[in-house]
Amino acid sequence: xxxxxxxxxxxxxxxxxxxLALATPAAATGGSTIGSPxxxxxxxxxxxxxxxxxxxxxxxxxxxxxxxHLDATAVITARATxxxxxFNLDLRGFTISSLRVDGAPxxxxxxxxELVITPKRAxxxxxxxxxxxxxxxxxxxxxxxxxSSEGWVTTEDGAFVVNEPQGSPGWYPANDNPxxxxxxxxxxxxxxxxxxxxxxKLVSKRDHKGKTTWRWREDSPMAPYLATVTNGVFExxxxxxxxxxxxxxxxxxxVPKGAFERLGAEAEVITFFSKLYxxxxxxxxxxxxxxxxxxxxxxxSQTKSQYDETPGAGTVVHEIAHQWxxxxxxxxxxxxxxxxxxxxxxxxxxxxxxHGGPTAQQSFDELYARxxxxxxxxxxxxxxxxxxxxxxxxxxxxxAMTLQALRVKIGDKRFFGLLxxxxxxxxxxxxxxxxxxxxxxxxxxxxxxxFFQTWLYTPGKPTTW
Numbered sequence: 001x002x003x004x005x006x007x008x009x010x011x012x013x014x015x016x017x018x019x020l021a022l023a024t025p026a027a028a029t030g031g032s033t034i035g036s037p038x039x040x041x042x043x044x045x046x047x048x049x050x051x052x053x054x055x056x057x058x059x060x061x062x063x064x065x066x067x068x069h070l071d072a073t074a075v076i077t078a079r080a081t082x083x084x085x086x087f088n089l090d091l092r093g094f095t096i097s098s099l100r101v102d103g104a105p106x107x108x109x110x111x112x113x114e115l116v117i118t119p120k121r122a123x124x125x126x127x128x129x130x131x132x133x134x135x136x137x138x139x140x141x142x143x144x145x146x147x148s149s150e151g152w153v154t155t156e157d158g159a160f161v162v163n164e165p166q167g168s169p170g171w172y173p174a175n176d177n178p179x180x181x182x183x184x185x186x187x188x189x190x191x192x193x194x195x196x197x198x199x200x201k202l203v204s205k206r207d208h209k210g211k212t213t214w215r216w217r218e219d220s221p222m223a224p225y226l227a228t229v230t231n232g233v234f235e236x237x238x239x240x241x242x243x244x245x246x247x248x249x250x251x252x253x254x255v256p257k258g259a260f261e262r263l264g265a266e267a268e269v270i271t272f273f274s275k276l277y278x279x280x281x282x283x284x285x286x287x288x289x290x291x292x293x294x295x296x297x298x299x300x301s302q303t304k305s306q307y308d309e310t311p312g313a314g315t316v317v318h319e320i321a322h323q324w325x326x327x328x329x330x331x332x333x334x335x336x337x338x339x340x341x342x343x344x345x346x347x348x349x350x351x352x353x354x355h356g357g358p359t360a361q362q363s364f365d366e367l368y369a370r371x372x373x374x375x376x377x378x379x380x381x382x383x384x385x386x387x388x389x390x391x392x393x394x395x396x397x398x399x400a401m402t403l404q405a406l407r408v409k410i411g412d413k414r415f416f417g418l419l420x421x422x423x424x425x426x427x428x429x430x431x432x433x434x435x436x437x438x439x440x441x442x443x444x445x446x447x448x449x450x451f452f453q454t455w456l457y458t459p460g461k462p463t464t465w
Contacts, residue, residue: 033122035087037114039177043334043387044166046114048177049088052078055128056182059172061229062189062211063139063196065158070094070139074173076131084123089115090169090176092151094137102129113169133173140170145388153295158194158232160292162299162306163225165334165390174224178330179430181221188229189213195234197249199227199302201284202238218302220282221428223330228301230288241267247286247304257310259289265313269320272351276416278423281328287316300344302327314348321347324423332430337390338381338456339431342399349400364404367397372461382433382456402455405465409451410444418443 035051038044058075076089092113099108101119109116115133123129139152139159144166151170153160161171168174185203188196189211198216206213218227234249237260248263266287274280287305295308298315300322307315325343349360358366370376379385379392381399407415418440422431425439433456441448454465 033083033085035082035084037088037111037116039179041177041333041335043390046112047090047166048175048180049090049114051082051084051087052080052123052129052175054078054175054180054182056184057172057174057227058185059229060187060189061171063159063229063231064191065154065194065231068138068154068159069136070152070171071136072134072172074131074133074135076133076173078129078131078175080123080125080127080129082125084119084125086116086118087123089117089131089133089173091115091133091135091173092140092142092169094135094139096133096135098132098134100132103132106131115173131173135173142167142170145386146391148297148391149295153292155232155290155292155294158190158196159230160232160290160295160306160308161228161230162295162301163227164299165225165387168224168227171229172227176224178223178225178334179332181223181330181428181430183220184216184218184222184227186216186218186229187213188216188231190231193233194231195236195249196229196231197234197236197247197288197304198229199304200282201245202247218282220302220328222302222327226300226302226327228288228304228306230290230301230304230306232290234288234290239264239267241270241280241285244270244280244282245284245286247284248288249286250289251291253291254289254310259307259310262311262313262316263287263289265316266320269317269351270323272354273321273324273347276350276419277324278420278427281323281427285320285323287319300326314352317348317351318344321351328428329423329426330430332432334387334390335384336382336431336433337384338395338399338402339433339436341391341395342381342402345396345400346403349404360404360407364401367401368461370461374461377461378459380455380457380459398455402452405455405462406440406448406451409448409465410440410446414444 038046039048056077060073062071090113104120107118141153142151151167168176186198190196192212196214200218203215203217236249239246250259282303284303289307292308298307300319305319321344326340331339349363353359376393379394381394437452451465454462
C-alpha cells in the first residue's frame with residue numbers, strides 16, 4: 001500500500017512455532033488428525049489453517065453487480081502435511097450447495113469464517129487431494145481493525161477487489177495466510193461490456209449470450225491476500241517491457257486525469273528495479289485504475305497493482321517495488337509488515353535519488369528532523385502493537401529510515417548487495433525480521449544486534465546506532 005496514505009518483528013523462534021501448525025506430521029503432534037483452525041499469527045490468530053499446503057486455486061466466478069450476486073466454484077489442489085480426518089478453509093458468508101473432497105461428498109459445518117470439512121475418507125500425510133466448493137451469495141466487504149474496507153468492495157459498475165490483510169475469504173475459500181502460496185487460475189464471467197481483471201496473463205476472452213468470460217492465470221506462487229478479480233467498465237491496453245506483457249485497465253472517469261500516462265511509467269520503473277534488485281519476479285505485470293473513492297487506498301495485488309484513483313508518480317513506484325518486496329518476498333507474519341512497506345517506501349526514495357530528485361539521505365533527514373514527541377517515534381516498525389496500526393507511519397517511514405541508516409552504516413556496495421541477496425535467496429518465499437538481521441550481519445561482516453534493536457524494536461527517536 002502507498003506510504004503517502006499512511007493507513008495502512010518477529011523472531012525466528014516465533015515464526016518456527018507458527019509454522020509447525022502448517023507442516024508438522026500428526027505423529028509429532030500426539031497423533032492428532034485434525035488440522036488446526038488457525039496458524040497463530042500474532043495479529044490474526046485464526047487466519048489460515050493447518051495440516052495442508054495449497055498448491056493451486058482454480059476459481060470460476062459468475063458475477064452480476066445488480067444485486068451484488070456471485071455464483072462460484074472453487075477447486076483447490078493441496079497436499080496434506082499430516083494425517084487429516086478434518087481440516088478447515090476460510091470463507092465468509094455464502095450458501096454452499098456442494099462440497100467434495102477428491103470427488104466424494106464431504107460433511108461440513110460453519111463457525112464464523114471457518115469452513116470445517118470432514119472428508120469421507122481420512123487423508124494420509126503427503127497425499128495430494130482436491131476440494132471442490134460450489135457456493136453462491138453476496139461477496140463480503142471486510143472492515144479491517146483500522147476501519148478501512150477490503151475484500152469485495154462494490155463500485156457503481158462492478159467491484160474493487162483487494163484483500164490485505166484478511167479480505168480473501170470474503171469472495172473465495174482459501175487457506176488465508178501469507179505463508180501458504182499457490183498458483184491460480186481465474187475464470188470470471190460478467191455481463192458483456194464489463195471487464196474483469198485477474199492476476200497473471202490473460203488466457204482468453206469469450207462472449208456468449210450476453211456475458212463475457214475472462215480467463216487469467218498466475219503461474220508464480222501467490223499469497224491469498226494478493227489475488228484480485230477487480231471488475232467494471234474499463235479500457236484495457238496491453239504493452240510490453242521486454243517479453244513481459246503489461247496489462248493496463250483504466251476506468252473511463254480516470255482517463256482524462258492522465259491514468260494511462262501514469263501506468264505507462266511502469267515499464268521504466270520495472271527496468272530500474274530489475275537492475276537494482278534483480279530480475280522482475282513474474283511473467284506479467286500491469287495496473288488497474290478504478291474510480292473507487294469509497295476505498296481510499298491502492299494495493300499491490302500480484303502483477304496487477306490496484307489504484308482507487310489516478311495515482312501519483314510515487315505511488316506507482318511504491319506499488320511496483322512491492323512486486324519484489326511483499327509479493328515475491330513475502331512476510332511470514334503480519335507483525336513484520338515493515339518488510340513489505342518499509343522496503344517499498346525506501347524504494348521510492350532510491351528511485352527519486354537516481355532520477356534527479358532528493359537523495360534517500362535527504363528524505364531520511366527530513367523525517368529525522370521531527371520532534372521526539374512525534375508519533376513516528378512511538379511505535380517501532382517490528383513491534384507496532386496490533387493490527388489496528390499495521391499501516392501507520394512507522395511501518396513505512398521508520399522502516400525506510402532503518403534501511404537508509406543501514407546503508408550508511410555498512411556502505412553502498414554491501415547494502416545493495418544485501419538487498420539483491422535478500423531477493424535472490426527468498427524469491428517466491430516467506431521471510432521474518434530475524435531472517436533479514438541474520439543476512440545483514442552475514443553480508444556486512446558486522447554484528448548488528450544493537451542497530452536493529454534501536455531502529456526496529458525500541459520506542460522513541462533513535463539517537464545513536
